[in-house]
Amino acid sequence: MSSPAAIATPTVAHEGSGWDKLPYVLVVAGFIGLVVGAFSDLKQFGYSYLVSFMFFLSICLGSMFLVILHHLFDSNWSVPIRRFLEHIAFLLPVMGLLFIPIAWLAPQLYPWMTIDPHTDHSLHVKVALFNPPTFYIMAAVLFGSWTLLSYKLRSWSLKQDETGSVECTFALRKWAAGGVFIFAFSLTLAAIYWMKSLQHQFFSTMYGVYYFAGSVWTTLATAYIIAMVMQRRGYIPILHRRQFHDMGVLLFAFTVFYAYIHFSQYFLIWNAAMPEETFWYVLREQGTWWAVGMITVFGHFFGPFLLLLRIDAKLNLKLMIPMAIWVWLMHYLDMQYNIMPVFHTTGIHLALTDLASMAFIGGVLALVFLKYFHAHAPYPQKDPRFEEALGPSTASDHQGAEH
Amino acid sequence: MSKPYGVIAEFDTPADVMAAARAVNAAGFKSWDVHTPFPVHGMDEAMGIKNSPVGWFTFIGGVCGYTGGMLMIWFQNAVDYRIIVGGKPLFSPLFAFPVSYEMTILFASFATIFGMLFLNGLPRLHHPLLRNRRFAQVTHDKFYVVIETADSKYSETETRKLLETAGSKHIEQVEE
Known part of the structure; x- marks a missing residue:
């Protein structure tokens, strides 16, 4: 096996494929769609944009989580996929800029912003959290901490490429260990402020974990596809069966975890049958929202669960590529299910701005991601676990495996 | 000899x-x-x-556990001893789910361990x-x-x- 230094950055020149122009098309078409949509129905624009924003926030936060996990568990399998996950995590400051329309439209999107807390008991008791200044300060704190964390996780990793010093590994571990707490609190707050507070009367202690479970699920499907493209195009030749197998296994695990969390939330509310909780699901049983709920049960959980159950399914691209697309669709529906019933109370209603906002945010993020990706080595060059990541054929792996 | x-x-x-x-x-x-x-x-x-066939024992055990659990609770609460609890329906897969889920795991594990023993021809002296x-x-x-x-x-x-x-x-x- 050659040393890490020998496998230096491959100078791949696969540019010019039609796919590379796609992000530009998405940004332009999405932007036009959004402007047209905003002028015809500002509220619809706001909610559509919020759905897409929360969808892509999932992937950025999920990627940061996988990077943190890599360092916390000192894992070796995820070395090849770490760099592009770091890039996706560092899209969080871009998400901060993309938050501007939501910050601007917040008084129209979140009913509690314009209600006098003295006339609404459920708001009055939560007024410490739900008041406009706190909303904006919290947004700044959340994006600030995500930017800091994702920046540190990436910059130390890039430094490791140059020096290979053990100092980088230790620094990354420290940021990951502290960062996982910041991550848990900040993700929960984001889910509460930007989605749950649409119905500020609602209570659910599972809500943050619920968003987390769906987020990591979607991130794993995304990472699987990105890894596949990177491998085929020759950017990351060190990707092997093992990485795809492990991502597939984690995707399966999070399929179950999401179902576990969402079922627990529903089950407790159903069992306790208290109006201040049940109203949230009652609204989501109106019209076609009921069907969306059923699609969540069978499409978000049951189908993927059965299809991913077999060990060889996780390596079968004929299954995994449609599965990843399906995961995106399911997570998008899940975000719709959480946000849109406040606006479209009688059933799901897809608008032009839904598509346009997905295209616009997705396009912007893809452009920045590609810029990051081409500016740096495509995978960590001097990770101490680099050789172990390449496969199970090293002697140390045999000895370490079962003890 | x-x-x-x-x-x-x-x-x-x-x-x-x-x-x-x-x-x-x-x-x-x-x-x-x-x-x-x-x-x-x-x-x-x-x-x-190749991949061990023991997974099929697990799967079938799990399916039996799940359906067994659901049928058991349905029979007990909605047929044999009808009793209304907390204004809920006599049977709903919702309240029956946690128990059926535990039964799924229990039966799947039993099927796995006995399936493994069977496939390996164990126990032998x-x-x-x-x-x-x-x-x-x-x-x-x-x-x-x-x-x-x-x-x-x-x-x-x-x-x-x-x-x-x-x-x-x-x-x-x-x-x-």
Whole structure:
């Protein structure tokens, strides 16, 4: 096996494929769609944009989580996929800029912003959290901490490429260990402020974990596809069966975890049958929202669960590529299910701005991601676990495996 | 007094036994096995072993547990002893789910362990290899390939030759 230094950055020149122009098309078409949509129905624009924003926030936060996990568990399998996950995590400051329309439209999107807390008991008791200044300060704190964390996780990793010093590994571990707490609190707050507070009367202690479970699920499907493209195009030749197998296994695990969390939330509310909780699901049983709920049960959980159950399914691209697309669709529906019933109370209603906002945010993020990706080595060059990541054929792996 | 069970070949390193396993697999043997002091990654592939069918026992056990749990609760609460609790319907898959889920896991685990025992032909009281003194080293630092006489490809001279070429320094016959 050659040393890490020998496998230096491959100078791949696969540019010019039609796919590379796609992000530009998405940004332009999405932007036009959004402007047209905003002028015809500002509220619809706001909610559509919020759905897409929360969808892509999932992937950025999920990627940061996988990077943190890599360092916390000192894992070796995820070395090849770490760099592009770091890039996706560092899209969080871009998400901060993309938050501007939501910050601007917040008084129209979140009913509690314009209600006098003295006339609404459920708001009055939560007024410490739900008041406009706190909303904006919290947004700044959340994006600030995500930017800091994702920046540190990436910059130390890039430094490791140059020096290979053990100092980088230790620094990354420290940021990951502290960062996982910041991550848990900040993700929960984001889910509460930007989605749950649409119905500020609602209570659910599972809500943050619920968003987390769906987020990591979607991130794993995304990472699987990105890894596949990177491998085929020759950017990351060190990707092997093992990485795809492990991502597939984690995707399966999070399929179950999401179902576990969402079922627990529903089950407790159903069992306790208290109006201040049940109203949230009652609204989501109106019209076609009921069907969306059923699609969540069978499409978000049951189908993927059965299809991913077999060990060889996780390596079968004929299954995994449609599965990843399906995961995106399911997570998008899940975000719709959480946000849109406040606006479209009688059933799901897809608008032009839904598509346009997905295209616009997705396009912007893809452009920045590609810029990051081409500016740096495509995978960590001097990770101490680099050789172990390449496969199970090293002697140390045999000895370490079962003890 | 006793007929031969098979031939046993000793190796010193995981790499050696891995290479031998590949050779034996390539020669087309079916009734043979590799014994090592610890799991050797990639051995399944070297030996040409496919995914174990034990997963089917797990799956069927799980499905039985789930449907059994649901049917049990439905029968108890909605048929045999109808009682309304907390204004809820007599039966709903929602409240029956946690228990059915536990039953799924319980039955799946039982099916897995008994399926594994069944597929391995366990329990059994004795195995010819256990009488071989040399073989005791398998729990320490030696690696073994065992080819059974029951294999249609088995030949006393050819098989021994194959294992010698594979690099074994010690080959002996094991009695039944």
